[in-house]
Amino acid sequence: MIPFEYLSPESLDEAVSLLDPEDPDIRPVGGGTAIMLMMKAGVLRPTRLVSLHRTEARHRQISLGDDGELHIGGMTTLAALEHSSLVREGWPVLTRTFRRLSNVRVRNVATIGGNLAHADPHMDMPPVLSALGARVVAIGPNGKREIAVEDLCVGYYETVLARNELISEVIVPPMKGGHAAYFKVTTRVAHDWPSLGIAVAARMEGGKIRDIKLVVGAATDRPTRLLQAEAQLGGLAPDDTLLGNAGIAAAKSLNIVSDSHGSSAYKKHLLSIYLGRAVRAAMDSQN
Numbered sequence: 001m002i003p004f005e006y007l008s009p010e011s012l013d014e015a016v017s018l019l020d021p022e023d024p025d026i027r028p029v030g031g032g033t034a035i036m037l038m039m040k041a042g043v044l045r046p047t048r049l050v051s052l053h054r055t056e057a058r059h060r061q062i063s064l065g066d067d068g069e070l071h072i073g074g075m076t077t078l079a080a081l082e083h084s085s086l087v088r089e090g091w092p093v094l095t096r097t098f099r100r101l102s103n104v105r106v107r108n109v110a111t112i113g114g115n116l117a118h119a120d121p122h123m124d125m126p127p128v129l130s131a132l133g134a135r136v137v138a139i140g141p142n143g144k145r146e147i148a149v150e151d152l153c154v155g156y157y158e159t160v161l162a163r164n165e166l167i168s169e170v171i172v173p174p175m176k177g178g179h180a181a182y183f184k185v186t187t188r189v190a191h192d193w194p195s196l197g198i199a200v201a202a203r204m205e206g207g208k209i210r211d212i213k214l215v216v217g218a219a220t221d222r223p224t225r226l227l228q229a230e231a232q233l234g235g236l237a238p239d240d241t242l243l244g245n246a247g248i249a250a251a252k253s254l255n256i257v258s259d260s261h262g263s264s265a266y267k268k269h270l271l272s273i274y275l276g277r278a279v280r281a282a283m284d285s286q287n
């Protein structure tokens with residue numbers, strides 16, 4: 001292994017100052033679960049790693065804002081989120097998703113900031129958080145900005161974050177009686193990487209679907225909103241024909257990419273079936 005510098009600053013501001021906007025070989029480290037795999041595979045040969053592990057404790061906290069929004073520190077582990085009663089009571093779809101995301105060893109160290117910054121299009125959290133309308137707070141040398149999770153990923157392993165910007169917080173709006181579900185279709189064990197992931201968030205009003213958001217993962221180079229299917233379903237009562245047609249139209253409209261978890265044709269078939277199942281699961285959920 002090529003030697004590299006490993007720094008552990010005690011504040012996020014200091015961490016930002018140790019990054020370089022021009023140098024892709026200087027990287028922040030959250031849990032390191034993705035970085036270590038990239039280093040082992042030889043696709044990343046860092047000259048400096050900046051660990052976020054010792055930064056201020058507030059970046060590992062989960063709290064409720066006055067407006068009912070969920071505030072998650074960027075360095076909070078996925079396991080802490082999985083076991084949080086606050087998350088389970090207000091956003092049970094997140095708790096259910098964490099339980100099937102990888103294994104307990106990974107969840108114990110992986111951070112929500114690292115998870116969202118990694119931008120592997122197969123990841124489970126970006127579709128769910130996008131459907132829920134979540135946003136991240138990014139901190140850089142010029143201060144903070146908020147970015148909708150839906151706008152964060154722009155391609156394979158690529159985000160809109162500058163190389164010296166860090167995700168310091170994730171904010172999730174309250175469910176307000178809305179419904180949500182995430183369907184993860186795997187070909188081997190339940191917690192494997194998905195062949196297809198589909199997230200739904202919606203409200204029901206007089207038996208009709210309102211404000212529906214559908215986001216698919218593991219299908220294209222980034223989590224993708226299914227706007228056409230949303231328009232097809234909005235304002236109508238869900239029945240098998242409507243849901244089936246929306247699934248078929250969504251599958252036709254997307255240029256789905258084959259990968260080691262399934263061919264494009266297989267993923268299209270999954271989407272045509274699972275879109276309806278995910279919407280039904282959301283409607284049947286408490287929220």
Ligand SMILES: Cc1cc2nc3c(=O)[nH]c(=O)nc-3n(C[C@H](O)[C@H](O)[C@H](O)COP(=O)(O)OP(=O)(O)OC[C@H]3O[C@@H](n4cnc5c(N)ncnc54)[C@H](O)[C@@H]3O)c2cc1C
Nearest residue numbers: 030031032033034035102111113114115117123124166167
């Ligand atoms: C065996 C295995 C199975 C897996 N299975 C699944 C699965 O089924 N579903 C799934 O969704 N995921 C899965 N994953 C991926 C896992 O979720 C990610 O590796 C993990 O969430 C990344 O978080 P981390 O904190 O370890 O990131 P790191 O490895 O620390 O960093 C990842 C990237 O984000 C950058 N980064 C880290 N923190 C920040 C920050 N705060 N701000 C900005 N940039 C940052 C790093 O520089 C790096 O580019 C699996 C991983 C493994 C190892």
